Amino acid sequence: MSTEVAETEVKQEKKPSEALLSKRRKKIISDPLNDDNPVTVQVLGICSALAITIKMEPTLTMSIAVTAVIVFSNLIISSIRNLIPGRVRIIVQLAVIATLVTLVSEVLKAYYFDMYKVLGAFVGLIITNCIVMGRLEAYAMANKPYDSxxxxxxxxxxxxxxxxxVAFFRELFGSGSIFDFKVFEAVGIQNFPTNGLMVDSIGAFMVLGILIWVQRTKTGYVEH
Amino acid sequence: MQRSNTYILLFSMVLTIILGGLLSMASVMLKPAQEKQIELDTKKKILGAVMDISSIKKPEELLALYDQKVKSEVVDINGDLVTADEKGNPIVAEKVNIQKNYRFAPEDRLFPVYKFTGESGTVEAYIFPMFGAGLWDWISGYIALEDDLNTIKGVAFDHKSETPGLGARITTSEVQQRFVGKKIYEGNELVSVAMVKGEGNQGLTEHQVDGMSGATLTGKGVNSMLQTYLGYYEPYLQQKKSGETVALN
Known part of the structure; x- marks a missing residue:
């Protein structure tokens, strides 16, 4: 009898512990990269995709900032999801996002002042990035912290x-450089005519449109 | 599950206190680093207006160079020296906040002047800070004049939220180089310099600077800022000029 009890206990303990990177969890990470991409499939976060993609360097900073904000706000909201009253959940999510964004902005100001000046208001605008709030509402409110x-x-x-x-093509054709390194002059093409359209938001729309086109042709995704 | 109003109120309060506390803590802790960055940034811009500082990477080196090369003073709208405020406290040019001064009437403002000195201690360039409105928010700048007080030796601009890649290009050396060698005086009359519309313009006069394509309005902001502040500094320029002629005689 006693051995039986011990065995079932062991089984019960083992069952819920899922591998740290199980198939299901890998899918959580890989899905948004292509099949369920927040920008090209869900068409969220377009505003910042237009605004800050003129050059690679600010874009990279923005990517890191947005990823950090999504991850930490997901973690925080998921950890307190059972405490959050349903009627005020949106404002709670907003408060958490705003706090994190302000922290990112302050850290940039203290240690990466030049980048802070370039990105300026756009860091603050991460608050309004629909991807962040979308993930909180759709995922973190209903799932465990690690998955979130x-x-x-x-x-x-x-x-x-x-x-x-998007930034790669815009900087290449708009400014003739990558990470401020003059590519065309380096390979021996002098006076490369840069395309002013790429520096405008229109350039971002075009690159993004082509990107969505290519991606949907490959995945066969059709909007219903 | 429907929760009671008391719970919701309590939850909101606790959350607000935690998040608020976190933010104020971060703000207090990061303040010294931020102030250091701003001081460094100011001195970088002052030096950047007269010389190429891209090879200096260490902040300490830059600050040391600044202390060695730059002497500063503060003047009022009439070009007269101001050394102490109403309470008798000494005024330091580097501490004068151009942005705050911008809110006062021009007669009440303080105008710092930075003098870049050469090896023998003679003034090689005069650097004047300025502040104005760009397209979206404020822009600011430093203009360095050669010791003839006419030829532009260099400029350094800054902005708050001009569009990256368009108006924000005023911070790039590519655009700032276009000001070098231009003149602010036509005979004895102050005409300033102005960015023209469009890019790649040919046959510019010595008061015209090639513009930025797609950022004409930022350029206009820069023009009016230059015009206004050079006007404010003109009494000082005149004093210096007449002082020099007297000395020569």
Missing amino acids: ILDGLGSGFGYSWIILV
Whole structure:
């Protein structure tokens, strides 16, 4: 009798502990990268994808900032999800996001002042990035903290790679450089005519549109 | 699950206190680092207006160079020296906040002057700070004049929220280089310099600077800022000029 009890107890303990990176969890990260990309499929966060993708360097900073904010706000909201009263959940989410964004902005100001000047108001505007709030409402409110962190990482990376690709083409054709390194002069092409359209928001729309087109042709995704 | 109003109120209060506390803590802890960055940034811009500082990477080196090379004073709208405020406290040029002064009437403002000195202690360049409105928010700048007080030796601009890649280009050396060598005086009359519309313009006069494509309005802001502040500093410029002629005679 006693051995039986011990065995079932062991089984019960083992069952809920899932591998740290099980198939399901890997999917949480990989889904937003392509099939369920927040920018190209869900079409969220377009505003910042247009605003800060003129050059690679600010875009990279923005990617890191947004990913950090999504991950930590997911973690915080998920940890206190059972305490949050349903009627005020949106404002609670907003308060958490706003706090994190302000922290990011203050840290940038203290240690990366030049970047802080370039990004200026756009860091503050992470608060209004629909991806962050969308993930909180759709995922973190209903899932455990660890899964929520993975979900945040997935969404953050999904957002990041899209805006980095957009920024790559915009900086290459708009300013003739990558990370402020003059590419065309380095390979021997002098006076490369830069395209002013790429520096405008219109350039971002075009690159993003082409990106969505290519992606949907490959995945066969159709909007209903 | 429907929760009671008391719970919701309590929850909101506790959350507010925690988040508020976190933010104020971060603000207090990061303040010294931020102030250091701002001081460094100011001195970087002052030096950047007269010389190439891109090779200096260490903040300490830059601050040391600043202390060695730059002497500063503060003047009023008439170009007269101001050394102490109403309470008798000494005024330090580096501590004068141009942005705060911008809110006062021009007669009440303080105008810092930075003098870049060469090896023998002679003044090689005069650097004047300025402040104005760009397209979206404030812009500020430093203009360095050669010792003839006419030729522009260099400029350094800053902004709060001009569009990256468009108006924000005023902070790039590519755009700032275009001001070098331009003149602010036509004979004895102050005409300032102005950015023109469009980019790649040919046949510019010595008072015209090639503009930024897609950022004409930021350029206009820069123009009016230059015009206004050079006007404020003109009495000082005149004093210095006449002082020099007297000395020569």
